[in-house]
Amino acid sequence: MTKINENFLKLQAGYLFPEIGRRKRAFQEANPDADIISMGIGDVTQPLVPAIIEAMKKAVEEMGRGETFKGYDDGGIGYEFLREAIKENDYKARGVDIDIDEIVISDGAKCDTGNMQEIFSLDNVIAVSDPVYPVYVDTNVMSGRTGGPVERGRYEGIVYMPCTEQNNFVPDLPKEKVDLIYLCFPNNPTGGVATKEQLKKWVDYANEHKAIILFDAAYEAFISDPEIPHSIFEIDGAKEVAIEFRSFSKTAGFTGLRCAFTVIPKQLKAYTNDGRAIEVAPIWKRRHCTKFNGVSYVTQAGAAAVYSSEGKEQNQKIIDIYMANARLICETLRKLGFTVYGGLNAPYIWLKTPNGVGSWEFFDILLNKAHVVGTPGAGFGSAGEGFFRLTAFGTPDNVKEALRRFASIV
Numbered sequence: 001m002t003k004i005n006e007n008f009l010k011l012q013a014g015y016l017f018p019e020i021g022r023r024k025r026a027f028q029e030a031n032p033d034a035d036i037i038s039m040g041i042g043d044v045t046q047p048l049v050p051a052i053i054e055a056m057k058k059a060v061e062e063m064g065r066g067e068t069f070k071g072y073d074d075g076g077i078g079y080e081f082l083r084e085a086i087k088e089n090d091y092k093a094r095g096v097d098i099d100i101d102e103i104v105i106s107d108g109a110k111c112d113t114g115n116m117q118e119i120f121s122l123d124n125v126i127a128v129s130d131p132v133y134p135v136y137v138d139t140n141v142m143s144g145r146t147g148g149p150v151e152r153g154r155y156e157g158i159v160y161m162p163c164t165e166q167n168n169f170v171p172d173l174p175k176e177k178v179d180l181i182y183l184c185f186p187n188n189p190t191g192g193v194a195t196k197e198q199l200k201k202w203v204d205y206a207n208e209h210k211a212i213i214l215f216d217a218a219y220e221a222f223i224s225d226p227e228i229p230h231s232i233f234e235i236d237g238a239k240e241v242a243i244e245f246r247s248f249s250k251t252a253g254f255t256g257l258r259c260a261f262t263v264i265p266k267q268l269k270a271y272t273n274d275g276r277a278i279e280v281a282p283i284w285k286r287r288h289c290t291k292f293n294g295v296s297y298v299t300q301a302g303a304a305a306v307y308s309s310e311g312k313e314q315n316q317k318i319i320d321i322y323m324a325n326a327r328l329i330c331e332t333l334r335k336l337g338f339t340v341y342g343g344l345n346a347p348y349i350w351l352k353t354p355n356g357v358g359s360w361e362f363f364d365i366l367l368n369k370a371h372v373v374g375t376p377g378a379g380f381g382s383a384g385e386g387f388f389r390l391t392a393f394g395t396p397d398n399v400k401e402a403l404r405r406f407a408s409i410v
Contacts, residue, residue: 005142005144007141007142007143007144008142010141010146010148010149010155011138011141011142012149012153016134016375016379016380017040017041017375019379020040020041020363020373020375020379021041023363023367024036024038024367024373027367027368031371034371035371036367036371036372036373037371037372037373037394037398037401037402037405038372038373038394039372039373039374039390039391039394039399039402040373040374040375040389040390040391041375041391042188042250042347042348042391042393043255043393044249044250044253044255044322044393045393045394045395045398046253046318046321046322046395047253048252048253048257048302049252049253049311049314049315049317049318050310050314051305051306051308051310051311051314052252052253052302052303052305052306052311053302054305055301055302055304055305055308056298056299056301056302056305058301059297059298059301059302060298062297063297063298070297072293072294073105073294073295073297073300075285075289076288076289076292076293076294077103077104077105077285077288077289077294078103078104078105078261078294078295078300079105079297079300079304080100081300081304082105082300082303082304083100083103083105083261084100085304085306085307086100086103086246086261086307087099087100087103088307089307090230090231090246091231091233091263094230094231094234095234096231096233096234098233098263098265099266101266101281102263102264102265102266102281103261103262103263104261104262104263104264104284104285104288105259105260105261105294105295105300106259106260106261106262106288106292106295107258107259107260107292107295108247108249108258108259108260109216109218109245109246109247109249109260109262110135110247111260112245112260112262113133113135113136113139113182113214113216113245114135114136114138114139115139115287115291116214116243116245116262116284117139117140117143117145117180118143118287119280119283119284119287120179120180120212120270121273122143122144122145124145124179124180125157125158125159125176125177125178125179125180126140126145126146126158126159126178126179126180126181126182127158127159127160127161127174127176127178127180127181127182128158128159128160128161128182128381129160129161129162129163129171129182129183129184129187129381130154130160130161130162130163130171130380130381130382130383130384131163131189131190131377131380131381131383131384131387132182132184132380132381133184133188133189133216133380134379134380136182136214137155137158137381140158141155145157146158152382153378153381153382154381154382159174159176159178160381160382160383161174162383163187163190163192163383164383165341168192169187169190169191169192169341169350170192170194170198171183173201173202173205177209178209178211179209179210179211179212180211180212180214181202181206181211181212181213181214182214182216183202183213183214183215183216183232184215184216184217184218185199185215185216185217186219186220186222186223186345186346186348187342187346187348188216188218188219188346188348189348189350189375189377189380189384189389190341190342190348190350190387190389191341191342191343191344191345191346191347191348191349191350192341192342192346192350193223193225193228193344193345193346194228194229195227195228195229196227196229196234196235199229199232199235199238200235200236200237203232203235203236203237203238203241203242204237206241206242207237207240207241210271211241212241212242212243212268212270212280213232213238213241213242213243214242214243214245215232215242215243215244215245216245217230217231217232217244217245217246218245218246218247218249218250218260219250219346219347219348220246220251221250221251221315221319222250222319222322222323222345222346222347223345223346224323224344224345225344225345228345231244232244233263233265239265239267239268240265240267240268240269241268242265242268243262243263243264243268243280244262244263245260245261245262246260246261246262246263247259247260248260248303248306250347250393251306251315251319252303252306252311252315252318253315253318254299254302254303257299257302258295258299259295259299259300259302259303262284264280264281264284265281266279266281268280268281270283321396322347322392322393323347323392324396325392325393325394325396325399326342326343326344326346326347326349326392327343328399328400328403329343329349329390329392329399329403330342330343330344330349332403332406333349333351333403333406336406336407336410337354337410338351338352338354339351339352340352343392347391347392347393348389348390348391348392349389349390349391349392350377350387350388350389351374351387351388351389351390352386352387352388353377353386353387353388354410356386357386358378358385358386359376359377359378359379359384359385359386359387359388360376360378360379362376362388363375363376363388365409366388366406366409369408369409370402370405370406370408370409371405372402372405372406374388374389374390375388375389375390375391376388376389377389
């Protein structure tokens with residue numbers, strides 16, 4: 001008799017974004033003439049910039065010649081030319097010394113943040129922000145690291161750290177003992193950011209308690225405030241306690257190409273049951289190379305072009321378009337009387353639902369009356385109830401039209 005992994009049965013509902021898609025499709029089928037504008041799932045709308053396209057065309061041509069054909073990359077961890085570009089531009093340029101052997105290329109930060117938990121013992125206690133990107137929680141449930149579901153959509157065995165208006169959506173240090181801490185800044189979904197002083201408290205906590213911080217920095221390219229750190233490794237002591245995840249998806253429009261990377265410093269250690277310190281990076285590489293055969297050469301060539309002078313200039317113009325959308329969304333909704341957060345150093349806008357309306361109820365109101373789709377805050381955790389996430393990744397024309405429709409529901 002074949003048995004199922006019953007940890008999957010603990011999951012309380014379908015994954016958030018497919019559920020949004022299901023509701024959207026059902027409404028479209030019932031209302032075939034409705035012009036629905038999506039501001040929910042964080043997919044990009046601007047095309048790849050010319051520098052990336054040209055690099056990929058060249059790489060395709062190389063793949064058609066025997067003398068330049070590429071097969072598997074450097075052991076599945078990424079070509080050296082891309083890792084070197086990452087080292088120089090994302091880290092050395094910000095005063096951070098990262099070696100290329102500490103960089104591992106993958107097909108997505110979502111995959112890496114979900115898979116990383118596999119290399120750590122099920123005995124570890126995890127801490128997550130609430131609201132939270134669902135992947136952090138669901139993958140730990142699937143692995144068996146948590147108990148069953150409890151009230152308000154939470155799970156036994158997870159330490160939840162509320163992010164509220166009172167703490168400016170930056171969680172407080174946990175009072176309980178925790179081993180793995182998920183942090184995401186700029187934050188998805190709230191759009192909140194953390195200062196160097198705030199991140200230093202987390203790094204100090206992790207060093208004191210021999211915990212590890214899993215730091216999701218997928219949206220760092222949207223930071224414009226020079227005082228806000230782009231990497232947790234800008235904080236003294238972070239190399240001993242942190243893993244960082246980055247992505248080209250939103251930075252350079254790679255949602256359809258898939259390319260990202262994870263940085264695990266050599267100094268980072270975890271421990272065996274008898275207390276021996278074990279370097280984490282080789283364990284992750286062993287897992288990665290066993291289950292993954294690498295990102296295509298053509299895609300990695302396109303990712304490397306992001307760091308060219310042309311690529312930087314062209315991609316910055318795309319980021320500027322999205323952040324102009326974010327400013328317009330915030331300004332317009334505030335004029336309409338909404339309470340709005342985020343949208344300054346992040347492409348996400350965290351909207352307080354009016355008159356105490358529930359998150360999913362507001363989703364239905366917005367879809368039915370304005371034909372606009374967003375993401376209910378409750379889908380990110382119990383502390384997200386009463387909030388709603390909008391993304392700035394639409395085209396400027398669609399964003400303007402969606403905001404015009406917002407006025408109809410006030």
